[in-house]
Amino acid sequence: MERLISPTASLKGTLRVPGDKSVTHRGLMLGALAQGESTLYYPLKAGDTLSTAQVMRQLGAEISEQGEHFRIKGVGLKLHEPADVLDCGNAGTLIRLVAGILSGQEIFTVLTGDASLRRRPMGRVTTPLRQMGARIEGREGGKLAPLAIRGGGLRGIHYELPVASAQVKSAVLLAGLFAEEDTEVVEPAPTRDHTERVFRHYGLPIELEGPLIRTRRAEPFAAKDLTVPGDFSSAAFFLVAALITPDSDLTLEGVGLNPTRTGLLTVLKEMGADLSWQVSEGQDGEPVGRIRARSSALKGVSVDPRLIPLMVDEVPILAAAAAWAEGETFIPNLEELRVKESDRVAAIAKNLQNLGVPVEVGHDWLKIRGGSVQSGGMVEPFHDHRIAMAFAVCGLPTGVVVKEAEWASISFPSFWEDLERLAGKV
Numbered sequence: 373m374e375r376l377i378s379p380t381a382s383l384k385g386t387l388r389v390p391g392d393k394s395v396t397h398r399g400l401m402l403g404a405l406a407q408g409e410s411t412l413y414y415p416l417k418a419g420d421t422l423s424t425a426q427v428m429r430q431l432g433a434e435i436s437e438q439g440e441h442f443r444i445k446g447v448g449l450k451l452h453e454p455a456d457v458l459d460c461g462n463a464g465t466l467i468r469l470v471a472g473i474l475s476g477q478e479i480f481t482v483l484t485g486d487a488s489l490r491r492r493p494m495g496r497v498t499t500p501l502r503q504m505g506a507r508i509e510g511r512e513g514g515k516l517a518p519l520a521i522r523g524g525g526l527r528g529i530h531y532e533l534p535v536a537s538a539q540v541k542s543a544v545l546l547a548g549l550f551a552e553e554d555t556e557v558v559e560p561a562p563t564r565d566h567t568e569r570v571f572r573h574y575g576l577p578i579e580l581e582g583p584l585i586r587t588r589r590a591e592p593f594a595a596k597d598l599t600v601p602g603d604f605s606s607a608a609f610f611l612v613a614a615l616i617t618p619d620s621d622l623t624l625e626g627v628g629l630n631p632t633r634t635g636l637l638t639v640l641k642e643m644g645a646d647l648s649w650q651v652s653e654g655q656d657g658e659p660v661g662r663i664r665a666r667s668s669a670l671k672g673v674s675v676d677p678r679l680i681p682l683m684v685d686e687v688p689i690l691a692a693a694a695a696w697a698e699g700e701t702f703i704p705n706l707e708e709l710r711v712k713e714s715d716r717v718a719a720i721a722k723n724l725q726n727l728g729v730p731v732e733v734g735h736d737w738l739k740i741r742g743g744s745v746q747s748g749g750m751v752e753p754f755h756d757h758r759i760a761m762a763f764a765v766c767g768l769p770t771g772v773v774v775k776e777a778e779w780a781s782i783s784f785p786s787f788w789e790d791l792e793r794l795a796g797k798v
């Protein structure tokens with residue numbers, strides 16, 4: 373479906389963004405492993421997390437919609453063997469985290485997903501999970517899905533993560549809940565810590581010693597309600613939209629402000645953004661608050677490579693901001709972006725070119741010369757929700773046509789309506 377975005381004069385108002393995708397995945401998985409019933413409040417109900425709900429149902433949990441919320445009846449630590457393959461759709465977080473859980477289960481399962489997911493690297497999780505004792509087969513020797521898993525009999529390992537990846541960290545920690553002896557993970561750089569926080573919320577074993585994270589075999593644990601904060605990664609599109617559109621003033625409410633997610637705020641501030649935020653409450657272990665963004669004259673910056681793991685999903689929208697900034701923006705440390713829902717380094721470069729923005733691209737870096745976005749460009753999402761939304765935002769002030777606009781529904785089903793409302797177009 374193609375969507376025409378007419379030139380937008382200003383964006384004004386308040387928005388409560390949908391629930392956090394990462395926390396929703398984890399809430400559904402741990403709710404399913406708990407004993408008894410609980411409510412997951414304000415979850416994200418979008419393509420990726422509906423896939424997780426379906427997979428956990430196939431594994432025996434009862435999950436029903438209760439208005440905006442999910443009611444979950446957990447199976448306890450022993451999941452049921454499903455009668456069919458488990459389809460993870462487009463969701464990398466789902467396939468990798470659930471592979472960790474299934475490695476601890478004495479059942480046979482097959483995990484698959486859409487064409488994008490079946491191209492994404494799985495060796496990063498199958499390698500440590502096999503070291504723990506799980507029997508896993510997959511295409512190319514277990515590097516690609518479909519993956520067939522027969523779990524059980526796990527032992528704890530000490531694992532130094534070769535990549536800064538919260539998904540790999542989480543897969544090993546989840547498997548560690550079913551292993552004899554301790555399981556330790558060491559991160560090369562801090563990544564989002566929702567798994568650690570959610571373990572603490574449920575009273576599961578978790579210890580932190582600098583970059584080392586330790587867990588161990590879990591005892592059966594009781595179900596407990598969990599409230600999901602708004603997704604910072606969804607808020608990021610509207611923040612940047614307000615910064616680059618003239619005469620704009622937006623407030624985003626109920627946004628998760630976990631410091632392992634908000635690297636983008638640091639970079640945008642350095643670019644001269646008129647942004648302010650306050651943490652107003654702690655919600656089940658996650659800081660939550662509001663962010664205000666107003667039109668700003670941005671300038672190009674050289675991004676600190678250490679910030680990238682703290683804004684790994686926000687690089688496309690940062691590129692959109694850079695296209696409107698005066699001067700050059702250099703973004704390094706982008707190797708991981710090559711293996712997201714699309715090759716995001718290539719997808720960003722192609723969309724900037726489509727909008728007439730000069731860009732140089734290396735294997736793991738982008739150099740963007742801002743200040744000259746042309747009108748009437750075409751956004752090509754490459755089947756990637758974040759590319760669709762980031763470049764729709766980039767084209768807001770000038771007008772743009774977005775191909776495959778439906779991909780936004782993977783993480784942000786109301787994105788287009790919210791945009792029209794805040795632009796005063798409805």
Ligand code: S3P
Pocket residue numbers: 393394395465536537538539540542563564684685708
């Ligand atoms: C996620 C971790 C990140 C991120 C993804 C969600 C998570 O992936 O890109 O959207 O929920 O753990 P990596 O850990 O592979 O970088």
